[in-house]
Amino acid sequence: MRWIHIDDIVELREGERARAARTVPANAEYLDRHFPGIPFVPQTLLIESMAQTAGILLGKTTRFERDVILAKIDRAEFAELARPGDALVIEAVLEDIREEGARASCRILRGDVEVGRATLVFALLTDRDADRLGARGFVFSGGLFGGLRPD
Amino acid sequence: MAFPVLDRITGCEAGRRIEATVTLSQSEEYLADHFPSFPIMPxxxxxxxxxxxxxxxxxLGGEGGGIFALREARAVRYGRVVRPGDELRVEAAIAGDRDEDPSFTGAGSVGGERAVAGKFVLRRVPLDGLDGAARASLEAFLEERRAALLGRPAGGG
Structure with missing residues (x-):
């Protein structure tokens, strides 16, 4: 399983909100390995779809110069299962942006139906964090995240 | 690979708490993206x-072989990162019921250092849509997983 859980950023209002599209793969191996015969997207991966949408929205406010990592899941709730073939829209709204990070309010929709929602807290890493981790510039430096950066 | 995540169940007090481990493999495919220059467990x-x-x-507590989905997670905080080769030891304990769905507290650590902690509620996924063959195959899968997690041959105690 690769680690990209949105297909495209379809709308982005800088520093405010973003919408991403995600079609659940029809036959991804992880869906069947999760529970054979009853394929649905693990809710943790739906949280990741919301985190990636909000993470790109927050990263763009720093021109992708600072690393953004998920620091806390304040709350996540799921009302519906997401199944193979579902066309999902992920919405993220930035709230409370500070120097050290931000909070984002996110939703996942299938048509008019809300599949789930989450409030996520992100850290914007500092040079000191980078020294502690021994890594910097790792989130948006390339790979698939690099390809999803809306310029 | 990635799913299912756990390698081993290392302790279980039925109806109360469970302990399990997972070691992050160097060859885990998602590490190529998360992140190319800094591989860590998401x-x-x-x-x-x-x-x-x-x-x-x-x-294992006699609730049957059903399957569960995450209904709600709250106050999930992250500490240290989990790198390839690290063993994450997790523990989950029953914290009560929320509208008849079971709620838990959970935490995970590497070498005694906290990596994750939080609260969550699970919901049983209805299996009404499954025919007999599909249900049998799901049960066989769960039995195989159970044996692997407990380190015992399938069908054994």
């Missing part, structure tokens, strides 16, 4: 380890 996979452990606590 935070949501740590949460998935807690969710999986809690679901096994339900199954």
């Amino acid at each position: 935070g949501v996979i740590m949460l998935e380890a807690l969710v999986e452990a809690a679901a096994w606590l339900m199954r």
